Amino acid sequence: MDLVPTPYELPKSPIDPGRGRAVYRLERPVQGRYVGGVCAGLAEHLGVNVRHVRLAFLLACFAGGAGVAAYLILWALTPQSLGGAPVPRPRPMDEGQPANEPLRNLVVGVGLLLVGGGLFAQLHGVNLRLGVLIPLVTVAGGAVLAWSQLDDAERGRWLVGGSEGRRAGLLRLVIGIALALIGVVVLATQGRGLAGLWDVGIPAVAVLAGAALIAAPWGVRLWNDLRAEQAQRIRETERADIAAHLHDSVLQTLALIQRKAADPAEVTRLARAQERELRGWLYAGPRGSRSSLASAVTEVAHEVEDVHGIPIELVVTGDRPLDAGGTALVRALREALLNAVCHGSVPVSAYVEVGSDLVEAFVRDHGPGFDMSAVPADRLGVRESILGRMSRQGGSAAVRRLERGTEVSLSLPLTTAESQPVAQPDTEGTQ
Amino acid sequence: MMSEPKSLHPAPIRLVLVDDHRMFRSGVKAELDESMVIVGEAPDVDSAIVVVAETRPDVVLLDVHLPGGNGNGGSDVISGSHGVTTESGEPVRFLALSVSDAAEDVIAVIRAGARGYVTKTINGNDLTDAIRRVADGDAVFSPRLAGFVLDAFGAAAGEVALVDEELDRLSTREREVMRLIARGYQYKEVAKELFISIKTVETHVSSVLRKLQLSSRHELTAWAVGRHLL
Numbered sequence: 001m002d003l004v005p006t007p008y009e010l011p012k013s014p015i016d017p018g019r020g021r022a023v024y025r026l027e028r029p030v031q032g033r034y035v036g037g038v039c040a041g042l043a044e045h046l047g048v049n050v051r052h053v054r055l056a057f058l059l060a061c062f063a064g065g066a067g068v069a070a071y072l073i074l075w076a077l078t079p080q081s082l083g084g085a086p087v088p089r090p091r092p093m094d095e096g097q098p099a100n101e102p103l104r105n106l107v108v109g110v111g112l113l114l115v116g117g118g119l120f121a122q123l124h125g126v127n128l129r130l131g132v133l134i135p136l137v138t139v140a141g142g143a144v145l146a147w148s149q150l151d152d153a154e155r156g157r158w159l160v161g162g163s164e165g166r167r168a169g170l171l172r173l174v175i176g177i178a179l180a181l182i183g184v185v186v187l188a189t190q191g192r193g194l195a196g197l198w199d200v201g202i203p204a205v206a207v208l209a210g211a212a213l214i215a216a217p218w219g220v221r222l223w224n225d226l227r228a229e230q231a232q233r234i235r236e237t238e239r240a241d242i243a244a245h246l247h248d249s250v251l252q253t254l255a256l257i258q259r260k261a262a263d264p265a266e267v268t269r270l271a272r273a274q275e276r277e278l279r280g281w282l283y284a285g286p287r288g289s290r291s292s293l294a295s296a297v298t299e300v301a302h303e304v305e306d307v308h309g310i311p312i313e314l315v316v317t318g319d320r321p322l323d324a325g326g327t328a329l330v331r332a333l334r335e336a337l338l339n340a341v342c343h344g345s346v347p348v349s350a351y352v353e354v355g356s357d358l359v360e361a362f363v364r365d366h367g368p369g370f371d372m373s374a375v376p377a378d379r380l381g382v383r384e385s386i387l388g389r390m391s392r393q394g395g396s397a398a399v400r401r402l403e404r405g406t407e408v409s410l411s412l413p414l415t416t417a418e419s420q421p422v423a424q425p426d427t428e429g430t431q
Numbered sequence: 432m433m434s435e436p437k438s439l440h441p442a443p444i445r446l447v448l449v450d451d452h453r454m455f456r457s458g459v460k461a462e463l464d465e466s467m468v469i470v471g472e473a474p475d476v477d478s479a480i481v482v483v484a485e486t487r488p489d490v491v492l493l494d495v496h497l498p499g500g501n502g503n504g505g506s507d508v509i510s511g512s513h514g515v516t517t518e519s520g521e522p523v524r525f526l527a528l529s530v531s532d533a534a535e536d537v538i539a540v541i542r543a544g545a546r547g548y549v550t551k552t553i554n555g556n557d558l559t560d561a562i563r564r565v566a567d568g569d570a571v572f573s574p575r576l577a578g579f580v581l582d583a584f585g586a587a588a589g590e591v592a593l594v595d596e597e598l599d600r601l602s603t604r605e606r607e608v609m610r611l612i613a614r615g616y617q618y619k620e621v622a623k624e625l626f627i628s629i630k631t632v633e634t635h636v637s638s639v640l641r642k643l644q645l646s647s648r649h650e651l652t653a654w655a656v657g658r659h660l661l
Contacts, residue, residue: 311552315578315613349574349615353581362614402620 028080034108036075036144061137068137075144105168109175112141116182135187142179249277269309276302293326293359294319297352300334310341310348318354320414325393326359329412332389332397333361336408340365344406359395359412366405386410444566445517447471447486449479449508450494450528455551459492462555467562476500480511487517489566493545495529495536504536506543513544526565537576542644547571569633570640577612580639584646598646601639608635 026045028037039057043050060067116138184204185197253274260266294316301314320326333350340348344365352361386408390397395412444467448456451474460469471486473479476499483491491512493505500507505527515523527545529537530552537548546565549558550573561571572580584601601609604625611621618636622629 313574313615315574317578317582317613347615351574351578351610351614353610353613364615403623404620407614 026078028075028078034104036071037080038071038074038078041078042074065137068140072140072144105172105175109172109179112138112179113175116141116179120186135183138183139180139187140183142176142181142183144176245281249281250274265309268311269306272309272311273306276305291322292319293322293330293354294352296322296326296330297333297350297361300330301337301350304334304337304341308338308341310346312337312341313347313349314352315350316352316354320354320359325395325412325414328389328393329359329361329395329410332386332410333363335386335389336361336363336410339363339408340367340406343367355414357414359414361410362407363409364402364405364407443468444490444562445470445486445488446562447473447479447482447488447491449473449482449491449497449505451475451497452494455494459558462558463562464559467559474498476504476507476511479508483508483512483523484515487515488523489517489521490562491523491525492562493525493527493540495527495540503539503543505540505545509540509543509545521568524565524568526562526571538579538643541576541640544644546640548576549573550575564633568637570636572609572612572636572639574613574615577609580643581606581609581613584642598642601642605635605639605642608632609639612636 026041028041029044032050033040034054039053040050042048043053046053057067057071060070185201253270257267257270260270297316298314301312305312322330333352337348337350340363344367347366349364350362351364353359387397390410390412393412394415395410397408397410400407400409443465446463446467446469448459448469449472450456450459453474456472463469470488471482473482474497476497478499479491479493479497480500491508493508495505497504497508500511505525509525512523512525517523525540525545527537527540527548528551529540529548530550541548546568547561547570549561549571553561564571580601584599607625608621611624616624618629618632622632625632
């Protein structure tokens with residue numbers, strides 16, 4: 001259960017970020033972009049300040065919309081750098097500006113709306129075929145905003161991303177569609193006013209509805225494909241995680257076992273430790289705090305198992321916070337377990353029952369048992385230390401000889417003064 | 432861990448092995464003595480149900496985790512084999528076998544109708560005894576399962592049933608038996624310790640198994656899901 005975090009277990013992206021390469025190739029970065037990332041990518045590619053590139057594009061926009069056209073072409077032809085990839089070079093605009101995408105999108109969208117509106121007002125004064133150009137620009141802007149949702153990596157982020165990412169995506173989509181609609185309406189009604197809107201609007205809506213009807217199955221399929229792809233990716237990530245863990249733990253242990261095949265005790269110890277680790281990884285959730293009696297008992301039993309390579313069948317029921325009495329019990333239990341694995345024979349069982357007013361622990365082996373008068377002084381000392389420990393905490397200990405084996409029983413009454421609530425929030429089962 | 436195999440079955444016990452690991456099946460086969468005969472094997476839920484219905488064995492050794500069926504592993508085999516009897520009219524009995532420590536899996540298969548649960552690390556002799564016990568209609572409890580029962584029925588905290596028929600708590604005797612099993616005692620030793628016969632011990636264990644299968648004690652499930660101890 002004590003998983004040592006390894007580099008393999010760190011959550012990693014299934015896609016290789018592909019560092020280094022991004023510095024030279026023309027790609028549209030995900031981070032640090034305003035609209036489609038074309039300017040940022042171009043600046044990255046050419047090694048120019050991104051502000052200059054953006055300014056150039058803006059100026060070019062007023063030269064008959066050349067900037068817009070260039071931007072659109074570049075946007076369509078440039079691949080987006082892979083999702084979530086770390087940007088190779090920090091962009092100037094990232095400094096002091098946290099990635100607040102929803103806000104940024106809102107600003108961009110509203111800005112575009114304002115520009116569109118302002119120019120629309122100018123329409124009455126100036127007549128430089130802006131009546132056609134501006135709606136076109138608006139449509140294009142809206143389309144860019146809306147379609148940027150369907151970029152390869154972007155759509156993935158949109159689908160899996162938290163509610164925040166989703167909201168940002170929706171916002172962009174709505175603004176984009178609104179822009180496109182405004183542009184289309186202005187273009188279609190070319191100075192004919194609201195009355196004309198009806199003449200054009202109804203057929204347009206009808207056509208759109210028909211198109212939607214035709215496109216719906218395709219759209220649904222696309223959506224399903226996306227979901228499937230997403231699920232696949234999650235599965236792959238999990239698989240990679242499991243593979244990494246198995247590689248680190250099981251495969252290493254198997255290699256060790258092969259090398260130590262001549263030493264059965266060592267092989268058993270390795271197999272046992274690995275089994276426990278794997279079990280812990282597979283089944284154990286958070287098992288309460290380290291300072292609970294049950295976890296301390298488990299830890300001690302595992303330690304003894306590891307040192308001597310003899311399995312201990314441990315059963316613990318109930319739990320309570322670890323106090324001085326509990327610590328003494330755990331130490332005494334450890335002595336008893338060491339005794340059992342050193343001098344008894346398998347199977348060794350340990351049972352610890354944490355009740356509301358009494359903690360009892362039993363350690364049992366199946367050895368031939370021992371004659372109390374014949375035990376060497378040092379083992380008698382061990383036994384004394386078990387007994388002594390328990391009695392100092394107001395508990396008791398006893399050694400019993402069974403027909404087959406020996407059983408050490410420890411018991412520790414919980415006085416009302418020191419007994420803390422048994423039902424601590426993260427352990428259950430004692431009531 | 433059970434001892435004193437009884438000779439209630441002079442004829443060899445007919446056994447079906449259900450486990451998706453071929454290696455484990457052949458390992459079990461190698462460990463069993465001549466008092467058992469393997470009449471069928473199955474690697475998944477669906478073929479297990481077919482094999483059990485065809486061969487009508489005394490005991491099915493059932494892995495908790497199996498592919499196929501409704502995804503509930505061993506429990507699906509038990510529910511799919513409902514009503515199947517041996518030639519002598521006894522119901523087919525199931526002994527669950529698992530490497531899993533996940534309480535909810537083991538409890539699910541017990542509540543589906545398995546007569547006992549042992550871990551796959553059990554040695555050949557103990558496995559033979561466990562199979563024999565299940566074939567005789569008794570229950571087989573591992574120390575872990577006993578510990579789980581004590582915890583789930585609140586016995587560790589001192590809750591005791593006032594009447595034996597009460598389903599949601601253990602009687603004093605049942606609690607004592609469970610405690611001794613959790614301490615690693617074999618049935619024979621439990622009987623000696625409590626000055627009762629082995630048959631009485633078996634009766635108590637069977638009655639605990641019944642409570643485990645029928646009790647609606649909500650802690651049973653909540654605990655199993657929350658604790659991952661078994």
